[in-house]
Amino acid sequence: MTAFPLLDPALCFVILTTAVLAVAIRTVFAAVVSFIVFGLLMAIAWVRLGAVDVALTEAAIGAGLTGVLLLSTVARIAKHRADRGDDVPILEGPEPDPAPTDPLPGLATQSLAIVLSAAVAAALVAAVALLPVPAPGLVAEVGSRLSETGVESPVTAVLLAYRGYDTLLEIVVLLFALLGVWSLTADARWGGQPGLRHLARPDGVMAYLGRLLPPIGLLVGVYLFWIGGYRPGGAFQAGTVLAAVWLLAVMAGLVPIPKVSGIRLRLALVIGPAVFLAIGLAGYPLHGAFLGYPPAIAKVLIILIEAGLTISIATILGLLVAGAPEERPS
Amino acid sequence: MSVDSLFTQPGLYGVTGALAIGIGVYGLIVRPHLVRKIIAVNMVGSGVFLLFGAVADRAAPGPGGDPVPHAMIITGIVVALSATALAATLTLRLSRETGRTALPPEPEDPAVQDKES
Numbered sequence: 001m002t003a004f005p006l007l008d009p010a011l012c013f014v015i016l017t018t019a020v021l022a023v024a025i026r027t028v029f030a031a032v033v034s035f036i037v038f039g040l041l042m043a044i045a046w047v048r049l050g051a052v053d054v055a056l057t058e059a060a061i062g063a064g065l066t067g068v069l070l071l072s073t074v075a076r077i078a079k080h081r082a083d084r085g086d087d088v089p090i091l092e093g094p095e096p097d098p099a100p101t102d103p104l105p106g107l108a109t110q111s112l113a114i115v116l117s118a119a120v121a122a123a124l125v126a127a128v129a130l131l132p133v134p135a136p137g138l139v140a141e142v143g144s145r146l147s148e149t150g151v152e153s154p155v156t157a158v159l160l161a162y163r164g165y166d167t168l169l170e171i172v173v174l175l176f177a178l179l180g181v182w183s184l185t186a187d188a189r190w191g192g193q194p195g196l197r198h199l200a201r202p203d204g205v206m207a208y209l210g211r212l213l214p215p216i217g218l219l220v221g222v223y224l225f226w227i228g229g230y231r232p233g234g235a236f237q238a239g240t241v242l243a244a245v246w247l248l249a250v251m252a253g254l255v256p257i258p259k260v261s262g263i264r265l266r267l268a269l270v271i272g273p274a275v276f277l278a279i280g281l282a283g284y285p286l287h288g289a290f291l292g293y294p295p296a297i298a299k300v301l302i303i304l305i306e307a308g309l310t311i312s313i314a315t316i317l318g319l320l321v322a323g324a325p326e327e328r329p330s
Numbered sequence: 331m332s333v334d335s336l337f338t339q340p341g342l343y344g345v346t347g348a349l350a351i352g353i354g355v356y357g358l359i360v361r362p363h364l365v366r367k368i369i370a371v372n373m374v375g376s377g378v379f380l381l382f383g384a385v386a387d388r389a390a391p392g393p394g395g396d397p398v399p400h401a402m403i404i405t406g407i408v409v410a411l412s413a414t415a416l417a418a419t420l421t422l423r424l425s426r427e428t429g430r431t432a433l434p435p436e437p438e439d440p441a442v443q444d445k446e447s
Binding site for chain 1: 333335339340345346350351352354360361365369370372373376381383386389394395396398403405407408409410411412413414415418419421422425431
């Protein structure tokens with residue numbers, strides 16, 4: 001920090017600049033790109049704050065998957081326009097905002113919005129300035145019983161041992177979100193492949209990257225899953241990387257996305273929550289509490305849960321980004 | 331308990347988070363396009379995470395830090411993605427069914443609503 005005294009202020013300045021761009025820039029496409037840059041810069045901010053686990057998650061999910069999701073949403077909206085016969089070229093016509101049909105709020109609303117958002121920001125800045133000293137924290141409490149969890153990474157211990165309940169409910173939230181996405185499928189398209197069919201040129205850069213990167217991504221994903229017990233990493237980061245290389249291969253047209261009705265796909269979706277629940281219930285006879293791990297085998301149980309979670313998270317995240325089926329099943 | 335705490339490293343990132351929240355709130359209100367509203371909500375979320383992480387960083391500065399807030403933020407980022415995916419799918423359904431990418435303006439008078447429905 002001492003070597004570059006201006007690094008933090010400069011980083012914060014660029015973060016806020018991209019934030020303003022994402023709100024103020026003319027086209028929706030440019031706004032999405034600004035938001036992706038914003039997310040990547042946020043990941044660097046997390047590294048500066050010493051939160052490498054959060055940085056990995058923010059880069060992979062906050063910027064990466066959210067970015068792909070929003071870009072594909074913009075592309076699909078353009079395709080809907082083209083399907084309806086509106087005069088908007090699919091690739092050359094970035095969606096302007098406001099579109100001619102969308103009403104902008106009046107001047108009074110805009111002024112009120114400025115006042116309101118400035119008030120919110122000012123109140124939060126004041127709250128930061130008025131925080132009590134010394135700051136409270138849970139570092140000592142987490143460290144004092146870390147050895148009983150069998151894992152060395154404190155963040156993994158919090159996610160899967162101390163606050164295992166949160167993570168169990170989190171994976172269920174992911175599953176419910178996917179059910180919500182699927183339930184928005186139009187009746188005629190139910191049972192088809194999620195998302196649009198991707199057709200990449202066989203000699204294009206996408207097909208090339210789709211072949212080059214998945215082996216590397218697989219290795220990185222498995223590494224992140226395994227290292228999560230010791231250092232920053234874990235099921236969520238690993239699952240995200242695996243989902244990303246899967247989506248890459250799908251977009252390159254190399255592998256089809258399985259149909260939503262496929263039984264193997266559904267097994268992959270539920271294996272994580274199922275293993276988590278089973279081990280959690282086994283905690284009653286083994287250790288006298290739901291999600292109680294006997295210290296002797298805690299590490300094995302946590303790795304088992306993480307392995308199941310990695311598979312399910314990769315599948316769920318990939319399918320969340322792919323979206324509801326858009327074409328009739330053939 | 332002073333303005334000085336804003337000029338420390340955690341304070342700086344806390345202020346950045348607070349301003350990102352403000353920018354997101356403005357975008358959410360003013361921009362009609364639903365994809366831009368989704369971006370704005372995500373920006374508010376990112377700002378909340380940064381504010382939270384920066385405030386927590388005061389207790390345990392440097393690498394490592396306090397793992398409890400970090401784990402909560404990781405959970406938050408994942409849940410934000412699932413909410414974003416659901417919102418994007420709702421937007422796509424609206425776009426496919428109606429061709430619109432913004433919500434229709436609210437009728438000023440309840441009687442107008444009755445007449446339309």
